[in-house]
Amino acid sequence: MPEFIYNHKVYYNPVEFAMDQIGGTWKMPILWRLKDKVLRFSEFKKTMPKITDKMLTTQLRELEKNGFINRKVYPVVPPKVEYTITEKGLRAIPIIDAIRIYGQGLMKEAGITVE
Template sequence: MPDFKYNGKIYYNPVEFAMDQIGGTWKMPILWRLQKRIFRFSELRKDIPHISDKMLTTQLRELEADGFIHRKVYAVVPPKVEYSITEKGKRAVPIIETIRQYGLDLIAEAGIAL
């Protein structure tokens, strides 16, 4: 497959492109949670241990820009924002499930107790 450019970045294969979209430490856990229900920012923050407010904000913005989640803003005081998964995001869930199971298998093979 030839190299291709997207948003100013050169990609060498489709796996690299996909992992750039949903990879990293936090994007998959965010999508995993949103598959079940709609979350407000503070709910996601409480539900995902060790993520900072800044990192959560950054990851949510990237997922929204790439079409994996939807951000709904309510015109109320105090401001209310809800995040939900899109159809594109739902298509990523089976991939996340497979990677998650593979990770659990590797943990078990390594003899790591959870």
């Protein structure tokens, strides 16, 4: 496949492009948590305690910009913001599930057990 440019970045194949969209440490876990419910920022923090506020904000903004999630701000005091997964985000869930299953198999082969 020939290289292509998207948003001023050169990509060499569709896997690289997809991983840029949903890869990294936090984007797939964010999408996974949104697959069945609406979440607020504080709810992400409770289930992902190792992520910093800045990193969570950055990842949420990127996922929103790329059309994987929606952000809804309610005009109340204090501000209420909810995140939901889009149809595009839902299409990523089977991929994430396959990667999770593959990762669990690799962990088992390596003798890694997690409670």
